[in-house]
Every structure is written in structure tokens, then in C-alpha cells.
Amino acid sequence: MSTVETNVQVIQKVYEAFGRGDVPAVLAYVDENATWINPYGQGRFPGQWGKPCRGHAEIVEFFRALNEAVEVRGFNPFEIVAQDSKVVVLIKWNGLVRQTGRPFDVLLVHIWTLRNEKVVDYIGLDDATAYPF
Template identity: 80%
Template structure:
């Protein structure tokens, strides 16, 4: 198996863990000093979801921020594009904003950088205005 194929497998397993709500398993695929950021969420998304993260403790806060802000009803990765240390994933996700009850349906783009089969950098891209925060 090529290194690129191994990286895709890591990201697939990470998403499976996320789908189960198993943050500890997600973190098992993430380097303890990884960076994690949603470029368009900064200043728009509540809590740690809207802030750059470094390391496991802040990444846990990122997931807590998402969980506090939205009820996820669908999270469907539908395409993975991999080259060298990068895996780019296109995802349809939808749910309801807890504060307003407003439904949302958004295209996410996740850009993962891996080293030694661990995520060292994550960039999430989506339309921050779609949630109505």
C-alpha cells in the first residue's frame, strides 16, 4: 500500500470515529501538536469551533463547540482526493442550529496534512453565513 493510500485509510477511519461520536478515537489519528482551523469560521462560529486550535485539548474544545451549536443530522463524505501528504475531502453535512432551530445544509471541504500516518494539520472550509449565527 502506498503512503498516499495509507493517508486515505487514516482519514476514512477518522471519519468513521467521528460518525460514532468517538472523539478519543478521532484523536488517536491526530498528532498531539496538530493545528486545526476553520478559516471562515473565525469570528463567526461560537466557542472553540470558531478559533484556531493547537493540540488535543483545544481540538476537543472544537468538537464541543460544534456539538453545543448544532445538531448534526447528516455528515456524508462523498469524494477524497489524495496526493503525497494531503487528503482533500468533500462532504455534505446538514443539521439544525440549536439556538435558532434553523436547518442548514452545507458543503464542507476538509484539507488534511499527514505525517507518519497522523494528522498534523487540518483546514476546514465552509460557508460560515449558512448557519445564521
């Protein structure tokens, strides 16, 4: 199996773990010093969801802030493009903003960089204005 195929499998396992709400299983595929950022969410998303992260402790806080802010109803990766150490995934996700009870329906682009079957960098791109906070 090629490195690209292995990287795609790792990211698929990350999404499976996320779908179960299993953050420790997600972190099993993430390097201890990984960077994790949603640049369009900075200053717009609550807590660590809207801040750059480095390492497992901050990534756990990212997931905590995300869970406190939204109720995920659908998370559907529908296209994966991979080359060398990069895996790019297009995702439709939807749910409710807990604070307002209002729905959201957003296209996400996740850009993953892997080394030795571990995520070393994650960039999440979405329209931060699409969430009705």
C-alpha cells in the same frame, strides 16, 4: 500499500469515529501538536469552533463547541482526492443550529496533512454565512 492509500484510510477512520461521536478515537489519529482551523468560521462560529486550535486539548474544545452549536443530521463525504501528504475531502453535511432550531445544509472542504499516519494539520472550509445562528 502506498503512503497515499494509507493516508486515505486514516482519514476514513477519522470520519468513522466522528460519525460515532467518538472524539478519543478521532484524536488517536491526530498528532499531539496538530493545528486545526476553520478560517471562515473565525469570529462567526461560537467558542473554540471559531478559533484556531493547536493540540488535543483545544481540538477537544473544538468538538465540544461544535456539538453545543449544531445537531448533525447528515455527514456525507462524497469525494476524496489525495496526493503525497495531503488528503482533500468534499462533504455534504446538514443539521440544525441548536440556538435557533433552524436547518443548515452546507458543502464542506476538509484539507488534511498527514505525517507517519497522523494528522498534523487540518483546514476546514465552508460558507460560514450558511449557518442560521
